[in-house]
Amino acid sequence: MLDPRAQTLLKTLIERYIAEGQPVGSRTLSKFSGLELSPATIRNVMSDLEELGLVSSPHTSAGRVPTxxxxxxxVDTMLTVQPLSDDEQVKQNVQQRLTPAEPTKLVAAAASVLSNLSQFAGVVLTPRRSHVFKQIEFMRLSEKRILLIIVTPEGDVQNRIMATQREYTPAQLIEASNYINSNFAGLSFDEVRRRLRSEIDQLRGDMTVLMQQAVAASTDESDPGETVLISGERNLLEVADLSSDMARLRKLFDVFDQRTSLLQLLDVSSHAQGVQIFIGGESNLVPIEEMSVVTAPYEVDGKIVGTLGVIGPTRMAYQRVIPIVDITARLLSNALSQH
Structure with missing residues (x-):
């Protein structure tokens, strides 16, 4: 526990470091803290904070930087997030961009919005592809090639190309899709497969074969399931804290290339309510000490289906980034729920 004086000085130091990016000295702390303290007293408090592992002294400066x-x-005890001064403008900006018709495009637009508003990298964990279908349609491409169109309950449209052993007429394909939609809509393809096995004698042979091929195509193992969309990662090249060290920069872009740790981080945050803040150096989820991730889950019809967030330096203006992430998550949830 810090006494009020130490807490005020630490808060002032962090705010000045976020604003200016330079180690903060006693004179600056005296000026901005509002405390009537001598430079010697401030130095003593700074020494105590350093012993607690809360500040460090770069070799090149007498000032200190936060750890x-x-x-x-x-962010846990001192930060008061106020509504953005341009709150309504931000909402309108996000709403205007979250207008594409397809859910997949909405999700991609959200990553771009987060990047543009924060000037860092926007990241979105896309929903898992639903294995439940609302409707399917077969479209003949050639003699033995058929396009399978799957519409999920979330409104996502997925296309698969099927190679068949025999030729089907357009009328047969319409009949098959009508039968499947009226008998199996709302089920997962695994459930359809089980039903087909038990009902196989009751179904016409041609339709059974076609449905089995549709099930096989829809559950193709090459389907990546969840994916991570990233927008604006090049913005991080402009952040001196991240780009000044080539080894650190390489590690950062390794994270983007592999995406595994990002996927894990976003998956963890999707199980929590509201905005989460992950700060580098405190867990393996954020592999770079100078990097922070601010995330929030988004929903479809009240059910959490994914996570979005901003990746930036630990020296970010959290009081601005947090409401940007929160607003974008809420508006994306609204947009997806309307589909």
Missing amino acids: PRAYRLF
């Missing part, structure tokens, strides 16, 4: 532990204390 990941200090940022965690700051």
Whole structure:
């Protein structure tokens, strides 16, 4: 526990470091903290904070910078997130961009919005592809090639190309899709497969074969399931904290290339309510000490289906980024729920 004086000085140091990006000295703390303290007293408090692992002294300066532990204390106990001064403008901006018709395009647009508003990288964990279908349609491409169109309950449209052993007429394909939609809509393809096995004698042979091929095509193992969409990662090249060290920069872009740790991080945050903040150096989920991730889950009809967020430096203006992430998650949820 910090006494009020130490807490005020640490909060001031973090706010000045976020604003200016330079180590903060005693004179600056005296000026901005509002405390009537001598430089010697401030130096003593800074020394205590350094012993607690909350600040460190770069070799090149007498000033101090916050550690990941200090940022965690700051966002958990000192940060008061106010509505953005341009709150309505931000909402209108997000709403205008979240207008594409297809859910997949909405999700991609959300990543772009987060990047543009934060000037860092926007990231979205896309919903798992639904294995339940609302409607399917068969479209003949050639003699033995058929396009399978799957519409999920979320309104997502997925296309698969099927190679068949025999030729089907357009009338047969319409009949098959009508039968399947009236008898199996709302089920998962695994359930359809089980039903087919039990009802196989009651179904016409041609339709059974076609449906089995549709099930096989819809559950193709090459389907990636969840994916991570990233927009604006090049913005991070402009952030000196991340780009000044080539090894750090390489590690950062390794994260984007592999995406595995991002997927894990976003998956963890999808199980929580509201905005989550992950600060580098405090867990393996954020592999770079100078990097933070601010996330929030988004929903379809009240059910969490994915996560979105902003990736930036630990020295980010959290009081601005947090409401941007929160607003975008809420508006994306609304847009997806309307489909």
